[in-house]
Amino acid sequence: MSDSNEKPRNELYEERVSQARIVRKIVFFSLIGLVVLGIIIFISAYFYFKNTLGPVNASNPEEIQVTIPIGSTANQIGTILESEGLVRNGTIFRYYVRYKNESGFQAGEYNLATDMTMDDLIDALKEGRVLQEPELVFTVPEGRWLIDVAKIIAEETDHSEEEVMDVLTDKDYIESLINQYPMLTDEILNDELHYALEGYIFPARYDFIEKQPTIETIIEEMLKSTQSVLDEFASEVEQSEYTVHEILTLASIIEREAQKSEDRYKISGVLHNRLELEMKLQVDPTVSYAHWEHSYMTTYEMLKIDSPYNTYMYAGIPVGPIANPGKDSIKAALNPEETSALFFYARYGGDVIYTETLEEHSKVHQQYRDEWVEGQAAEEKQGD
Template sequence: MSNSNEKPRNALYEERVSQAKIVRKIVFFCVIGLFIIGTIVLISSYFYISNALGPVNEENPQEIEVTIPIGSTANQIGTILEDEGLIRSGTLFRYYVRYQNESGFQAGDYSLSTGMTMDQLIAELKDGRVVQDPELVFTVPEGRWLVDVAEIIASETGHSHEEVMDVLTDREYIEGLIDQYSMLTDDILNEQIRYPLEGYLFPARYDFMVEKPSIEEVVEAMLDRTQVVVDTLATDLEDSEYTIHEIMTLASIIEREAQTSEDRYLISGVLYNRLDRGMMLQVDPTVSYALNEHRYMTTYADLDIDSPYNTYRYEGIPIGPIASPGEDSIQAALRPEKTNYLYFYARFNGEVIYNETYEKHNETHQMYRNEWVEGQAGEEE
């Protein structure tokens, strides 16, 4: 009886051993297969990148005349070089420039060769000769509302303010821009947002080779500059818990509140601390924007306005930016200074005082609140 029972057991054991061997072989060959595929992909990628970084035609190089316009971004330069047949990929050029942290490209006329590597082309593009002086130069300061930026564009280009605003609020045009710029998302199409492009028109000096560029040319030149800044902060954005639209909104608040670089990062830290604790941000510039009036100082009555921009009434980050932030403010919004501060008070003279408790903050407020009243009265005289 016992012998007959052992045979089935032995057979079952051997069958399981056999199956285990088969499974191990399958796993082994799968691992080998994946390793081989991975190796092929890595080798292929290496040769592709090496080839793309190398000369387009080293054996029979051809000299090509190229003009790089004033204000060209790395993306635009890459497109020009690719169109002229000097590099294989404008996209790779842009990423390579970012990876190498290259900058300082000069506008000008160049005689470039298809026998040059990408590194050689980059070096050459840093030593250009300006083709001609720009016909139009103007500067947009940091922290301006979109309507104020539109006024600057209008006064400098000869277009009317109404024409500029028509372009800046044209939904079809804006939807096209969303397809063109990765930083622009459908968030800006929210019907409660006052102006979709608020906060995205970069404050800087702009040079144009024509006396009266089109409104679209100006707008896209400004968006190009913002996209360049956003691209340089790509790693920070990937690590952030907030969307690009939320970061631009925080940056706009920081820009309106801070006067120094140090304060931008400290104020950013306060905003993050309040958000982490579920506290309202309670920043005055959002109230002014909600009121659609440039207020020197806000009153208690102002704080009651029912608007998604009003951070005294609604928790979290407002629905959208309230001004055009500069690069330092955008960076500060992504790299807040780590402190225990929950409150800050900006004095009339520009000094910002930080506190960890409401009691201390209230003492500071009571101590310096008359500065703003007296300062406003003095400027009105």
């Protein structure tokens, strides 16, 4: 009986050994296959990027005249070079410029050739001859309302403020812009917004070669600048739980509340804390904007306004931006500083005090409230 039982056990053992050998062979050859595949992918990627960074046509070079407009970003330059057949991929040009930390590209007219490498093109673009001096130069400061920007444009050009606002509020024109700029979505068509493009007009210095550019040219140059900044923060925007419209809304609040860069990030942290806890944001500049008036102090009567901008009445992010934020505020909205504070009070003069409880905040508010009254009175006296 024992011999008959022994044989099946031996056969079972040998079968398991055989299966183990087969499994080891499968694992071994799978690993070999993965290594080979990895090597192939690495080699392919290497030659792809080497080819992309190299000249488009070295054997039969062609000279091409290219114009780089004033204010062009690396992304825009890459698009121009790709469209002219001087680089194979404009996006890779942009990332390569960022990787090499290159800057200082000059607007101008260039004679470039298809036998130039990407490094050759970058070097050449730093030595451009400016086509001509700008005829129109003006600056839009951070945190201005759209109507303030319209006034600046009107003061610097022959266009009237009314004409500028007519274009800025033209529904058909606004809808056409949505097709041009990825940052613009149907959110800006909300009828409750004061202005569809509020928050999207980038504060910066603007140079125009034309003495009297069209209103559309001016507006689109400003929108292009905002889109460029958002493209720069593309990864942060993608990771954010908020839409671009909501990010710019938070950035506009930060811009109106903070005067110092370090406060922007901490105020952003407070705002994000309140949003996570589903608390009302309760920030005064939103109330001023709801009333269509600039005001130093927010009265209890002003808080009663029933407006989607009123963050004392409604929780969450307001319906839209309350000003046009700068780059630092946009960055702060995307990168809030970690803080335990739930309240902040901006003193007259720029200092910001952060507190964790309503009781602490109320004490600070009472202690420094008179500063704003006295400061406003002093400014009005100076104005007289």
